[in-house]
Amino acid sequence: MRRDIADLFELDPALTHLNHGAFGAVPRSVREAQDQARAAVERAPMRAFRDELPAGLGDAREAAAAFVGVPTDAAALVRNVSEGVAVVLASLDIGPADEVVVSSHGYPTAASAVQARGATVSTATFGLGDDPRDVVAALAGAVTDRTRLVIVDHITSPTALVLPVAEVAAAVAPVPVLVDAAHVPGALPGLDVEALGVDFWVGNLHKWAYTPRSAATLWVAAHHRDRIRPLVTSWSHGLPFPASFDLQGTVDHSAWLAVPDGLAAWHALGGWPQVERNAALLRRGAEYVRTALGTPSPHGGIPTAPCLEVVALPPGVAETPEAAEELWQRLYAAGFVVPPVSFAGRGLLRLAAAPYNDEDDYERLAAALQTLLRAGSGAR
Structure with missing residues (x-):
């Protein structure tokens, strides 16, 4: 080492x-920055929640959006990819009459979130040694007239493959596509989220971009933004996306506030x-x-x-x-x-x-x- x-x-x-x-x-430097952010709230909680947090969270959102190369008004902060998946499922009102396609290489909590809403999970299977065309064919072939959403990993967790998400999105259109990009920010160069042709893209910042845990960014295509809502209705309710995700009660916001410090550490390293x-x-x-x-x-x-x-x-x-x-x-x-x-x-x-x-x-x-x-x- x-x-x-x-x-x-x-x-x-x-x-x-x-x-x-x-x-x-x-x-260490990022953990210390998070500690300082938490301490600043504790010195004057009323001032922090009323006056300081909105600006600090806006700065963090802007830094995260810039890091993954999307406009500031297109991406919200969430705590992890699992939360982002749950947000999309709830906002699309996925339910018992619906079907969601996932892949056999997908992270299992996505399928669990679909099942928790009573919807049917349809699993597209392809092999570790297959070709990208086989990935596209498997996912497109799993789509039926009940399919409301396709969830595809940008980098697969169990098998470390980079999947052809743009080609998948084109093949399954007009069914919307959610990209689980948990392993992408800070690890996959040449990223152009908005050119992928997908509807939703959510990536963790705490894996490869050195932010505190419980920090991820959820990008939403423009035609979906007016229907995307956080899972918790709180003080940001009624604000436009993505600010509507900022203030969800008295949760600890310090991980988000330290996002710019984590991204600075990524550059410094x-x-x-x-x-x-x-x-x-x-x-x-x-x-x-x-x-x-x-x-x-x-x-x-x-x-x-x-x-x-x-x-x-x-x-x-x-x-x-x-x-x-x-x-x-x-x-x-x-x-x-x-x-x-x-x-x-x-x-x-x-x-x-x-x-x-x-x-x-x-x-x-x-x-x-x-x-x-x-x-x-x-x-x-």
Whole structure:
């Protein structure tokens, strides 16, 4: 691990952190900025809620919108992608008579949110080794006359694929498309949200953009903005989108107020050149692990994310959720924070690369895996 960079965070030095994509990691400076924002509210709560928070939250929204390259009036702050999905489902009044299409690579809470509203989930299936055309065909083929919404991941969480969301949107039109972009802000260069032809796009800022957790941005196409409402009716009620999302009662707004500090930290850590460095490191690291395990790349023609990649585990390893959990616990006990994934009956290992990682992290992981798997851990 690069100690000079790791010391900018508060990560446990006894662990090798190779799972930045799960929850991110908050730099010390950003945590301190959030503490200061919280303290400012506590010094004069009445003044803060009446006079100061609206301006501060407006600045945070503007910074988040600029970071993902969308107009300020097009994006609201929400706490995470799951909240953004729930907002869209509620605003479209998705209910028992409706169907929502998701993919087999989708994050499961999106499907859970659909089911919670009594709607039907239709899952479009495609393989890890498939072509982008297969992704488009699967999602378009799942659409019926009951389909009210298609939810597609921009970067898939379990498999680290970059999906062709613009092509999907064109293929399923006029059905609206919601993009789950949890892993995108700060990790996927060349982003042009408004050119994708989608209706909604929501990305977490706390994974790769170093903001405090509970910070995400929800972009909404212009023709939907007058119907989008926050889940909580409070003091921002009646304001136009996106200000209508700002003041939702006496919640802790400090994570949002520190969004500009997190984005400043992303730039200070190197911005896009740092992402390129991390991506190159990850490709080398994944190759170390594949070589140690003797497994081929599981990928086909679908591009992979810059800073996330999955490596195939040997046959019989982590092929069920229970076996993946067992291997996770053994890796953690050995000092490695890295998630095994059971996907479509096969075992994968999802690796990430952050500025604090170096090649030694992956070399040691490769050696540890050889030892653990020789001992039969995770095999079922």
